[in-house]
Amino acid sequence: xxxxxxxxxxLSGLLLGAVLLRPGAHLIQAIRHDEHNLPAAASGYAxxxxxxxxxxxxxxxxxxADTAQALRQLRGLLAQARTRxxxxxxxxxxxxxxxxxxxxxGMQVNMRPxxxxxxxxxxxxxxVGAGALWADIIPYLNRHGRAISTMxxxxxxxVGGSISVNCHGWQHNRPPIAATVQAFxxxxxxxxxxxxxxxxxxxxxxxxxxxxxxxxxxxxxxLQTVPNEVYSYHRVPVPAAGxxxxxxxxxxxxxxxxxxxxxxxxxxxxxxxxxxxxxxxxERPATRQQPLTDPGFAATKRAVFLSSKEDDYGKELRWNxxxxxxxxxxxxxxxxxxxxxxxxxxxxxxxxxxxxxxHEYFIPRRQFYRFVQQLQRIVPRHQTNLxxxxxxxxxxxxxxxxxxxxxxxxxxxxxxxxxATAEADQQMQxxxxxxxxxxxxxxxxxxxxxxxxxxxxxxxTAYPMADAFFQKKLQYDPQEVFQNYFYQRYKPQPVPxxxxxxxx
Ligand SMILES: Cc1cc2nc3c(=O)[nH]c(=O)nc-3n(C[C@H](O)[C@H](O)[C@H](O)COP(=O)(O)OP(=O)(O)OC[C@H]3O[C@@H](n4cnc5c(N)ncnc54)[C@H](O)[C@@H]3O)c2cc1C
Numbered sequence: 001x002x003x004x005x006x007x008x009x010x011l012s013g014l015l016l017g018a019v020l021l022r023p024g025a026h027l028i029q030a031i032r033h034d035e036h037n038l039p040a041a042a043s044g045y046a047x048x049x050x051x052x053x054x055x056x057x058x059x060x061x062x063x064x065a066d067t068a069q070a071l072r073q074l075r076g077l078l079a080q081a082r083t084r085x086x087x088x089x090x091x092x093x094x095x096x097x098x099x100x101x102x103x104x105x106g107m108q109v110n111m112r113p114x115x116x117x118x119x120x121x122x123x124x125x126x127x128v129g130a131g132a133l134w135a136d137i138i139p140y141l142n143r144h145g146r147a148i149s150t151m152x153x154x155x156x157x158x159v160g161g162s163i164s165v166n167c168h169g170w171q172h173n174r175p176p177i178a179a180t181v182q183a184f185x186x187x188x189x190x191x192x193x194x195x196x197x198x199x200x201x202x203x204x205x206x207x208x209x210x211x212x213x214x215x216x217x218x219x220x221x222x223l224q225t226v227p228n229e230v231y232s233y234h235r236v237p238v239p240a241a242g243x244x245x246x247x248x249x250x251x252x253x254x255x256x257x258x259x260x261x262x263x264x265x266x267x268x269x270x271x272x273x274x275x276x277x278x279x280x281x282x283e284r285p286a287t288r289q290q291p292l293t294d295p296g297f298a299a300t301k302r303a304v305f306l307s308s309k310e311d312d313y314g315k316e317l318r319w320n321x322x323x324x325x326x327x328x329x330x331x332x333x334x335x336x337x338x339x340x341x342x343x344x345x346x347x348x349x350x351x352x353x354x355x356x357x358x359h360e361y362f363i364p365r366r367q368f369y370r371f372v373q374q375l376q377r378i379v380p381r382h383q384t385n386l387x388x389x390x391x392x393x394x395x396x397x398x399x400x401x402x403x404x405x406x407x408x409x410x411x412x413x414x415x416x417x418x419x420a421t422a423e424a425d426q427q428m429q430x431x432x433x434x435x436x437x438x439x440x441x442x443x444x445x446x447x448x449x450x451x452x453x454x455x456x457x458x459x460x461t462a463y464p465m466a467d468a469f470f471q472k473k474l475q476y477d478p479q480e481v482f483q484n485y486f487y488q489r490y491k492p493q494p495v496p497x498x499x500x501x502x503x504x
Contacts, residue, residue, distance in 0.1 A: 099485025
């Protein structure tokens with residue numbers, strides 16, 4: 001009897017060992033490849049998180065933390081730029097990926113030190129320096145029982161960068177962040193400071209939100225906040241074809257749903273055929289003592305994510321691990337501030353030879369599954385390593401000039417791993433253009449802070465107001481003081497004299 005038990009026990013142990021051997025070995029391999037050897041930025045050069053834009057600059061200036069001092073410093077810098085005919089670009093956390101914070105040979109203002117903040121407890125309005133990161137703001141608001149209304153899915157971004165790209169996140173059934181901006185102060189190219197809101201300088205207000213730093217330097221911003229709350233976490237596995245119906249049932253018809261994201265499987269077998277709908281439902285208000293904790297299981301989450309870079313088995317492993325353990329990882333209940341306080345370092349590349357590149361396409365909701373089918377057709381034809389597809393919804397944007405959402409959209413956020421080389425970047429261009437064309441054909445748009453691979457014609461189809469936007473830019477900044485790679489690539493190009501003559 002005893003011996004039979006011993007045999008059974010040993011056999012189960014061996015079987016369990018055999019089952020765990022492959023995933024264990026895979027995770028160890030992923031951890032070994034996680035080299036943490038990113039080179040330090042070369043002195044006198046600027047780059048962004050893509051590490052594909054290293055550019056020689058004339059000057060890189062960290063702004064002073066004190067408002068009066070910063071204003072004096074920035075006015076001096078603008079005067080110098082005008083005299084020396086140098087372009088000025090503005091940098092927050094530099095998580096845009098197409099040189100949006102860089103104008104070659106110019107002056108770059110690093111806004112990060114400018115991070116003062118004050119909450120009006122009665123109105124819930126936060127006045128904050130444009131260089132502050134969400135990671136600075138969330139703990140501050142948490143102490144007052146308040147939370148950000150709309151932001152990205154992670155905390156590593158600056159306020160100025162976030163509103164200049166008009167970001168959005170998991171806060172469902174909301175327009176992008178612009179809807180939560182009440183006012184801001186802007187330092188213009190001529191050195192004047194203006195306050196912009198829906199009542200004051202309304203045109204400039206709409207141009208600066210989503211305006212990629214082309215109209216001036218955002219100094220401080222008034223943001224509407226919301227109460228911090230406690231949510232329960234729910235996860236619904238569905239076929240991708242049934243995602244919209246599941247969304248209708250679990251989210252649209254659920255007044256308690258507060259934050260939502262979807263995920264599609266990326267392993268080759270049954271590519272994008274499965275989805276999970278993840279939502280956080282309101283349970284009760286958070287107390288002011290609701291602590292913010294370090295995210296649990298950080299090393300395990302990173303190892304599982306990195307294993308999906310390795311090969312298809314790793315992608316399947318990650319998908320299965322998320323199916324089995326996500327409830328354990330998130331916990332039964334979690335506060336809004338805790339969810340939004342995740343740092344992307346948890347999954348961002350740290351190895352010198354590689355980089356992570358994001359794409360994002362906004363698709364009218366009724367076309368959701370047709371776009372999934374297009375992705376299934378297009379992506380496997382290209383040599384890529386697609387790690388992740390997340391789905392969010394975003395409501396119509398009523399506030400910005402360069403709008404990406406004229407109706408409710410489902411946003412497809414795609415995350416690619418690739419070598420950090422110009423050749424690999426070039427190889428991704430046809431894929432990006434094909435995906436952009438597919439989005440445009442379905443009445444969708446694409447997000448602008450990533451690689452500048454879309455053609456100028458695609459930009460103008462996605463953003464029919466683009467030429468008017470660039471004209472307004474010249475009206476407010478006739479000397480083109482504020483520039484970046486995005487502006488230089490897409491602004492209307494002068495027609496060559498020979499072509500102009502021939503058309504007369
Ligand atoms: C890992 C990762 C995850 C992401 N997740 C999301 C997401 O969930 N949702 C989403 O919408 N986006 C997302 N993004 C894109 C990101 O939101 C944008 O890149 C955003 O700009 C990040 O803010 P930043 O501080 O890094 O801006 P930066 O990259 O520093 O700047 C972006 C633009 O804003 C301008 N700018 C910055 N500060 C100022 C200022 N003070 N005055 C005037 N102009 C200024 C810059 O000149 C530039 O044109 C993600 C990016 C990465 C890398």
